[in-house]
Amino acid sequence: MTRIMVVGRWEGDAAGRLREAAMRLYGERGYEQTTVADIAAEAGLTARTFFRHYADKREVLFAGSEMLLAHMVEALDAAPASEGPMRAVAAALDAAAVVLSRDPAFSRRRQALIEANAELRERELIKMATIATALSEGLRRRGVPAEDASLGAEAGIAVFKVAWEQWITSPEGLDLGGVMTATLERLTMMTDSAGSGRRSGPRT
Incomplete structure (x- = not known):
């Protein structure tokens, strides 16, 4: 042609x-x-x-990964010291949403290609693991204990993945930042409910 x-x-x-x-x-x-x-x-x-x-x-397909990571870490580090670990992670997710939603059409084309190829899916997993490590390190710099830092970072990545999947498969126009925030709120509600259930359960 x-x-x-x-x-x-x-x-x-x-x-x-x-x-x-x-x-x-x-x-x-x-x-x-x-x-x-x-x-x-x-x-x-x-x-x-x-x-x-x-x-x-x-x-x-991955040339923007370093820039994405840099923006997320910068946002996490810039979160007020008075904010808890997950609020700092939320700031990182907000930064990611700004970067990733600049070109929705490209994001959708890219995601379709990644899902269709095992090599690309593996590379995407490596990218997400790298982000998780960087977020965990950022939380430790804020004084969060290592185990809690790892947990917070992995929770953030879980929110990222779920929100991204919802956004990428939804009609254009949906705000990725809003989806990230709503997904994190859902996770918070679930963990709060789990804690309440344990506290109100029968004593043995």
Whole structure:
């Protein structure tokens, strides 16, 4: 199929050209059937240029992970010292929502590709584990004991995953930050209910 490349629109944005080309080809041919050479040719660039911006074809879909992590950790660290651990985690989730909701269409295309490929799903799990570790370290910097810090971070990741799944499968226009907040509130209500149930149960 012959394509007409409108290069002027992307001048000076090789990374963006490569990302768009990759997403287009992944959607048309499939991730596994697309090579770096294919992506570079589609973008009107060279494979050498591709590797200046991305380590491999997988990283086209994960290039924003470091920025996402940095924003989340910065928000957690900036939360007032008077806030409890989960409020600090909530601040990190709010920051993630701001970053991830900038381009909903891309997020949905990216998620569909990840779900269709085992290698990409594994890479996504690694990303989430990295975020969990960073949040746990951030909570420890706030004086939270190590075990509680790990628990808080993992709870935050659980909220992240559930809210993300709801947002990504809902009609466009739903606010990701609102979904994150509502999901965290649901978790809080569930844990409060569990605690109340234990306190009101029969004594033995």
